[in-house]
Amino acid sequence: ETGVTQTPRHLVMGMTNKKSLKCEQHLGHNAMYWYKQSAKKPLELMFVYNFKEQTENNSVPSRFSPECPNSSHLFLHLHTLQPEDSALYLCASSQDRFTRFYEQYFGPGTRLTVT
Amino acid sequence: AQKITQTQPGMFVQEKEAVTLDCTYDTSDQSYGLFWYKQPSSGEMIFLIYQGSYDEQNATEGRYSLNFQKARKSANLVISASQLGDSAMYFCAMSSNDYKLSFGAGTTVTVRA
Numbered sequence A: 001e002t003g004v005t006q007t008p009r010h011l012v013m014g015m016t017n018k019k020s021l022k023c024e025q026h027l028g029h030n031a032m033y034w035y036k037q038s039a040k041k042p043l044e045l046m047f048v049y050n051f052k053e054q055t056e057n058n059s060v061p062s063r064f065s066p067e068c069p070n071s072s073h074l075f076l077h078l079h080t081l082q083p084e085d086s087a088l089y090l091c092a093s094s095q096d097r098f099t100r101f102y103e104q105y106f107g108p109g110t111r112l113t114v115t
Numbered sequence B: 001a002q003k004i005t006q007t008q009p010g011m012f013v014q015e016k017e018a019v020t021l022d023c024t025y026d027t028s029d030q031s032y033g034l035f036w037y038k039q040p041s042s043g044e045m046i047f048l049i050y051q052g053s054y055d056e057q058n059a060t061e062g063r064y065s066l067n068f069q070k071a072r073k074s075a076n077l078v079i080s081a082s083q084l085g086d087s088a089m090y091f092c093a094m095s096s097n098d099y100k101l102s103f104g105a106g107t108t109v110t111v112r113a
Helices: none
Strands: A004-007 A010-013 A018-025 A031-037 A044-050 A053-057 A064-070 A073-079 A087-094 A110-114 B003-005 B010-014 B019-021 B024-026 B033-039 B046-052 B064-069 B074-079 B088-095 B107-112
Touching (some): A004 A087, A018 A087, B033 B064
Antiparallel strands (some): A087 A110, B003 B024, B019 B074, B064 B074, B088 B107
């Protein structure tokens, strides 16, 4: 595997379900990110991790819970979601969190539908 | 707060022609980075090109070039010799002192044969 991978690629879940999104980067990067992309809206940054430590939580509801066990893996745990949480969830990584200097590499995304 | 503006929601271009995608930004910071990403219908965001605010020369990467006009706060992307595979959504993004990457609304490019 190369680059940034995400699983699953598609997920349909009910509002009472609990599920997790997984992201893995094979680039040796130290920073990882979760973004949400809703229809007709710019990408929204959700969480930032640098060297496994969370450095940003962009006012994300507690029904989204991130986990970063090491610099290569990032999870997004989902529970009691709302229909408006349906979106494309993108994971990204970069060399470190000084984003003005380093490009971010994105995974293919997980298309989430909440019913 | 930083703001990225892409005023062209959609564009059509003939195969083998060049196309320019507009991007303007607003920041009071002196040090910042500008990025362009391509998002095909598959969803993945693909990094295309980077320009640092202190770079004196415009960035180029293959068929992509960034027309950086600092005084006008613009960072337009030029795609030369368009190919059918260039049909996608294109996003301009910027990062400055707050270490976050802010994206514009995007421009959809459709390449016609």
